[in-house]
Amino acid sequence: MSTGGRPRYPVYVPEYPRSWWLETGPYRRFAAREITSMFAAAFSGLLLLFLFALSRGREAYEGFLRWLKLPGVVALFAVILVAVLYHMATWFRLTAHIQRVRVGRTVLPEGAVVAGLVAAWIMASGIVLYFYIWF
Amino acid sequence: MSLGDILDGSDAREVKRRERSAGPRRERRLLRRLLRPEPVFWGLFSAGGFVAALLLPIHVAILGIAFAAGWLPSRVLSYERVQHLVHLPLVKLYLWGLVALPLYHWAHRFRFAIYHQFGIVRWKRLVAVGCYGTAIAGTAVSAWVLLGI
Amino acid sequence: MAEATIAMKVARYRPEHAGEPYVDEYRVPYREDMVVLDALNHIKDEIDGSLAYRWSCRMGVCGSCGAMVNGKPRLTCSTFLREFHPKPAVVEPLRHFPVIRDLVVDMTDFMEKLKEVKPWIIRKEEKPVEEGEYLQTPEEVDAYKQFSMCINCMLCYSACPVYGRDPEFLGPAVIALARRYNLDSRDEGRAERREVLGVDWGIWDCTFVGECTVVCPKDVDPSAAIQREKVATTTDAMLSVVLPHRGGA
Numbered sequence A: 001m002s003t004g005g006r007p008r009y010p011v012y013v014p015e016y017p018r019s020w021w022l023e024t025g026p027y028r029r030f031a032a033r034e035i036t037s038m039f040a041a042a043f044s045g046l047l048l049l050f051l052f053a054l055s056r057g058r059e060a061y062e063g064f065l066r067w068l069k070l071p072g073v074v075a076l077f078a079v080i081l082v083a084v085l086y087h088m089a090t091w092f093r094l095t096a097h098i099q100r101v102r103v104g105r106t107v108l109p110e111g112a113v114v115a116g117l118v119a120a121w122i123m124a125s126g127i128v129l130y131f132y133i134w135f
Numbered sequence B: 001m002s003l004g005d006i007l008d009g010s011d012a013r014e015v016k017r018r019e020r021s022a023g024p025r026r027e028r029r030l031l032r033r034l035l036r037p038e039p040v041f042w043g044l045f046s047a048g049g050f051v052a053a054l055l056l057p058i059h060v061a062i063l064g065i066a067f068a069a070g071w072l073p074s075r076v077l078s079y080e081r082v083q084h085l086v087h088l089p090l091v092k093l094y095l096w097g098l099v100a101l102p103l104y105h106w107a108h109r110f111r112f113a114i115y116h117q118f119g120i121v122r123w124k125r126l127v128a129v130g131c132y133g134t135a136i137a138g139t140a141v142s143a144w145v146l147l148g149i
Numbered sequence C: 001m002a003e004a005t006i007a008m009k010v011a012r013y014r015p016e017h018a019g020e021p022y023v024d025e026y027r028v029p030y031r032e033d034m035v036v037l038d039a040l041n042h043i044k045d046e047i048d049g050s051l052a053y054r055w056s057c058r059m060g061v062c063g064s065c066g067a068m069v070n071g072k073p074r075l076t077c078s079t080f081l082r083e084f085h086p087k088p089a090v091v092e093p094l095r096h097f098p099v100i101r102d103l104v105v106d107m108t109d110f111m112e113k114l115k116e117v118k119p120w121i122i123r124k125e126e127k128p129v130e131e132g133e134y135l136q137t138p139e140e141v142d143a144y145k146q147f148s149m150c151i152n153c154m155l156c157y158s159a160c161p162v163y164g165r166d167p168e169f170l171g172p173a174v175i176a177l178a179r180r181y182n183l184d185s186r187d188e189g190r191a192e193r194r195e196v197l198g199v200d201w202g203i204w205d206c207t208f209v210g211e212c213t214v215v216c217p218k219d220v221d222p223s224a225a226i227q228r229e230k231v232a233t234t235t236d237a238m239l240s241v242v243l244p245h246r247g248g249a
Helices: A025-055 A058-068 A071-098 A110-133 B003-009 B030-034 B038-054 B056-069 B079-087 B089-117 B124-147 C036-047 C108-116 C138-149 C155-159 C161-165 C172-182 C190-197 C211-215 C222-242
Strands: C005-012 C022-029 C066-069 C072-075 C089-092 C099-101
Touching (some): A025 A071, A025 B056, A025 B079, A058 A071, A058 B056, A071 B038, A110 B038, A110 B056, B038 B056, B038 B089, B038 C222, B079 B089, B089 B124, C005 C036, C036 C089, C066 C155, C072 C211, C108 C172, C138 C172, C155 C211, C172 C190, C172 C222
Parallel strands (some): C005 C089
């Protein structure tokens, strides 16, 4: 029955709900994962403000540091931290799923790839911490 | 009587029709076919995702939480020390990447969220330009700020 | 009568009667080993012969019997009633497709998209029969084997919210099948398929929700196929700037 285009009989086409992403658990988790990118961008903006304050001199910079200590701002950073950690968890899991890592003739199981990415994260965090505190 | 006869004679009608999204199905312009920007933006999205996953948590924890809680030695974020660190060219390059790449990650995801989750199908090109444009602007501004330190 | 029964709520749509779809409820005898398809066949044979639905092999290899069972895209021949009993089983037509009648959906869109990606071996020059067969090592077969398991059941299209939102999207199965041929060592058509896949409504429309992989009855993992195709296309695009004639993976 190849009609090549519109079928020549009346069909029922249900309206697609706008809130499809609220309907099931997997869809909601997907939406949460996508939203974490907004918090990552928010941190980029805040880091840019930090650097801008630095470029304006001591007064501006120290004013920014005082702003960082406000409880509301700390709460914002706490939310950003949770979002960024959720991003990290989902990103590592997804990367391990699509990227097959070969060692010799065997393919590593997904859990091993995730573990490798977590190890890389710990190392990167350690290096950053070193530069902040001891360099 | 065949099904066709029955359908022809019935008063049934199509109940609802979904709007087909805008945009031509065939790419006619050769230049557009050759210089597709999607791989570039997807590549930047991917790089931004790795930066956000590997590097953002520690930076957020240090700058946002540890400093305010007083867990850092006091000289760590002192004006002189930070000035000295940021003057190093490699540190400037690193900070530029740290600010710019997550913006591309956000731009790509937000553009599709507007399309798929908020259902705004009509101004696809405008939304894409707005999202990636914001990321490009952020890249330029951060470069300007860093060069001025 | 102590015979066990189960209630079946089946979506109906009769185009020869004007109006909206509705739900009919039937009571069907229940046994531990029955699947939804058995119940549908019982309804058609014994209760209501006007029910329309597709089925064929009844063993999960033909891909004909896809339907929404209790809100999830399933093959009716592979979904056991004991999952729901004693609660009712709700059967609706496959989501995101126009409904022709009852549980029968219009597959035209899928079939047209399948043809667009040229799911066959493309050779610049066919090897003449006298030269023998194309030889492949087990590793070369493994490279594409998973994606060749697709039975075109379209459950992934029902699970994909991108396809639901944007019917232009090529969709999981079609892209996975395109990748199956791209990865086949006998095939030389990657560039041709890239023109079809590399457009806005091709691989780039996918946002890796991943539900297509979850519902696939043959473990094809179409979402992985799409993301790997994105990686390959991006790598090729970047490398072609440096090495203009490089073929890609």
